[in-house]
Amino acid sequence: MGLDIGGSTTRGVLFRGGQAVRHSRAPSANIQNVSPEAAAAALREVFRGLAAEPSVPVLAGAGGVDTPADAARLEALIRSVSGVSSEVPVTAVHDTRLILAAGGHTTGIAVIAGTGSVAWGIDCTGCERRAGGWGYLLGDEGSGYWLGRETVRAVLRANQREPDAAPDPFTRAVLLHTGVSSAVDLIAAFHDRPERSFWASLSRTVVEYAAGGDDTALDLTHRAADELHALVMMVAEHLDGPLPVVLGGGLARTPVGDRLKELLAESDVSDVTVLDQEPVLGAPVLAQAVWG
Amino acid sequence: MGLDIGGSTTRGVLFRGGQAVRHSRAPSANIQNVSPEAAAAALREVFRGLAAEPSVPVLAGAGGVDTPADAARLEALIRSVSGVSSEVPVTAVHDTRLILAAGGHTTGIAVIAGTGSVAWGIDCTGCERRAGGWGYLLGDEGSGYWLGRETVRAVLRANQREPDAAPDPFTRAVLLHTGVSSAVDLIAAFHDRPERSFWASLSRTVVEYAAGGDDTALDLTHRAADELHALVMMVAEHLDGPLPVVLGGGLARTPVGDRLKELLAESDVSDVTVLDQEPVLGAPVLAQAVWG
The missing domain is CATH 3.30.420.40 (ATPase, nucleotide binding domain)
Incomplete structure (x- = not known):
C-alpha cells in the first residue's frame, strides 16, 4: 500500500505486482495540520477503502516527517489503525521521496x-x-x-x-x-x-x-x-x-x-x-x- | 490625558500645565491584540486610575492605528468608556506620534x-x-x-x-x-x-x-x-x-x-x-x- 498524506487530502493506493489496483481518498491525516483524532479517522477511511490483507506492507509519504521521531510517531499511528500484522513493515518518509519515485528515480532531487x-x-x-x-x-x-x-x-x-x-x-x-x-x-x-x-x-x-x-x-x-x-x-x-x-x-x-x-x-x-x-x-x- | 496603548500594557498619564500629575496602568487595550471587551475593561481601569474631570481631553497613541477608520473606531471606544464630555476632543493617533513628541519634536521621524x-x-x-x-x-x-x-x-x-x-x-x-x-x-x-x-x-x-x-x-x-x-x-x-x-x-x-x-x-x-x-x-x- 502507498499513502500520500498531504495537507488537504490523504491518498491511498493498493498495488499488486507494481500496478495500482485500488484507489482511496480521505481528508488530511497530517498531524501537523489536523488533530491526532482527525488524522486517525482519515487513515481509517483510507484503509477501509483499500480493503487490503493484513500482510500488505505500508509505505507512507507525508509532509512534516522531518526527524526519525516524526517518522516513528506516524508509523505508530498507521499501525494502530491499519490492521497491518506486526511483522509487516510500515514505513513513513518525507513526501519528497514519493515525488522522486513518482518521477521514476531512486536517486535524484525532488x-x-x-x-x-x-x-x-x-x-x-x-x-x-x-x-x-x-x-x-x-x-x-x-x-x-x-x-x-x-x-x-x-x-x-x-x-x-x-x-x-x-x-x-x-x-x-x-x-x-x-x-x-x-x-x-x-x-x-x-x-x-x-x-x-x-x-x-x-x-x-x-x-x-x-x-x-x-x-x-x-x-x-x-x-x-x-x-x-x-x-x-x-x-x-x-x-x-x-x-x-x-x-x-x-x-x-x-x-x-x-x-x-x-x-x-x-x-x-x-x-x-x-x-x-x-x-x-x-x-x-x-x-x-x-x-x- | 495621554494614553499609550501598547501590545502588552496601556499607560495613562494625567497632565496639568504640561506636567504629569497622575499615572495609571492596565493590560493592553489594543484591539489588534485583545478582544473589544478586554480593551474596554483595560481602558476603564486606566481611566479609573487617572480619575480625571470629564472636561479633560484625551490624546491616545496606539499601534495599529493605520487608517482614519482605525482612529475613529478607537476614539469611539475611548469615548464610550471614559466619561469624557461630548464636546471635549478625543483623538487617536499612531503610536509613532507619541514617540516623536516624547523626543521633544513636533516635526521629525520616529x-x-x-x-x-x-x-x-x-x-x-x-x-x-x-x-x-x-x-x-x-x-x-x-x-x-x-x-x-x-x-x-x-x-x-x-x-x-x-x-x-x-x-x-x-x-x-x-x-x-x-x-x-x-x-x-x-x-x-x-x-x-x-x-x-x-x-x-x-x-x-x-x-x-x-x-x-x-x-x-x-x-x-x-x-x-x-x-x-x-x-x-x-x-x-x-x-x-x-x-x-x-x-x-x-x-x-x-x-x-x-x-x-x-x-x-x-x-x-x-x-x-x-x-x-x-x-x-x-x-x-x-x-x-x-x-x-
Whole structure:
C-alpha cells in the first residue's frame, strides 16, 4: 500500500505486482495540520477503502516527517489503525521521496512547490540532503504561500512609494482576489485570515498575470523560481552528481516551473521531470529502494 | 490625558500645565491584540486610575492605528468608556506620534524597534510618511520578532550547511532560550508557539552575544539595523529635511540601536534621540501639535 498524506487530502493506493489496483481518498491525516483524532479517522477511511490483507506492507509519504521521531510517531499511528500484522513493515518518509519515485528515480532531487516548498535529494552512495521545508513562518521560499505573501508585500511596497497612485491592473486583481478595497487594508486582511491555502491561492492570480506579461507578476514568479533553484542547488552541491530533478506541487506546471527549468538548464541540470501523475503512484519504486 | 496603548500594557498619564500629575496602568487595550471587551475593561481601569474631570481631553497613541477608520473606531471606544464630555476632543493617533513628541519634536521621524517595527515622519509642511509597520507576517523588519525569526533561520541555515557540526556557543544559547535540543526542532517549536513576544525575547540573546563579539549575532544585529535604517530613509526621502530622528522600542538601547545611529550618521542624519522616557510623556507636546 502507498499513502500520500498531504495537507488537504490523504491518498491511498493498493498495488499488486507494481500496478495500482485500488484507489482511496480521505481528508488530511497530517498531524501537523489536523488533530491526532482527525488524522486517525482519515487513515481509517483510507484503509477501509483499500480493503487490503493484513500482510500488505505500508509505505507512507507525508509532509512534516522531518526527524526519525516524526517518522516513528506516524508509523505508530498507521499501525494502530491499519490492521497491518506486526511483522509487516510500515514505513513513513518525507513526501519528497514519493515525488522522486513518482518521477521514476531512486536517486535524484525532488523539489515540491505547493502551498509549502522543500528540496530533498539522495545520491547513489545513499547520502541524503534537504533544503528548505521550514514551514510558512520561517521559509517555504518559492512556495504558493510565499508567492502570495510576497505579492501582498509588493503591492504594499508600491503603495508605500506612491500612496496616491491609482492601482494598476495587477494590483486591482490582487485586491479583488483578496476582497479588500485598498492596498493598506491588505495588512489587516493578511493577519485576520490565517488559512495558508487562501494566500497560496493568490499565486494563481500571479501566474496568470505573469503569463500575460505583467512586469510585477513576472518579477514575482522569477523570484519564486530563483528561491526554488537555490534550494535545489543547495542539495545538489552536497551530493554526488549529476542527478535528475523531479518537480512536483501546484506551481510545477506554471511560469514558476518553466522559469525553474530554465535556471536549472543554466546550471547544467538538464534531466528535469515535471510530475504529471500523483506522487502516491511512486510507492512501488520507492518500496523497492526502501525495502529492497 | 495621554494614553499609550501598547501590545502588552496601556499607560495613562494625567497632565496639568504640561506636567504629569497622575499615572495609571492596565493590560493592553489594543484591539489588534485583545478582544473589544478586554480593551474596554483595560481602558476603564486606566481611566479609573487617572480619575480625571470629564472636561479633560484625551490624546491616545496606539499601534495599529493605520487608517482614519482605525482612529475613529478607537476614539469611539475611548469615548464610550471614559466619561469624557461630548464636546471635549478625543483623538487617536499612531503610536509613532507619541514617540516623536516624547523626543521633544513636533516635526521629525520616529522609528519604533520593539516587538514590531515602523518608521513615521512629519515635516514642517504637514506632509506625513510611513514605512513598514506591516505586522509580523508581512514585515516588521528589524523588530524584535523579526530578529528572533531571523536568528532561528540563521541557526537552521547553518544546520542545513553542516548537519553534523556541533553547535557553537551562540547556537547553544538560542537552543537553550527556546527549550529545544537541536536546530531542526526549531521548525516545529516556532510554529507551535504562536506568541510573538516569546520569539521577540530571543533578540535579548542576540544582542547579548553581539555585545560579546559573536560573529553570527553581530551580523544579525547589523541586518536589523540595516532594515530599520532603510525604513527611516524611505520616510526621509519624501519629506522636507533635514529632520530629527527619535528612536524608541526595546531594541533602541541595544547594539541594534547603536548600529542604526552609525548608519544614520553615515547618511548625514546626526540629530538622533534615543528615547529614555515613556512615550506617553510626549502627550503634551503632541497635544500642542494636534489641537494647537
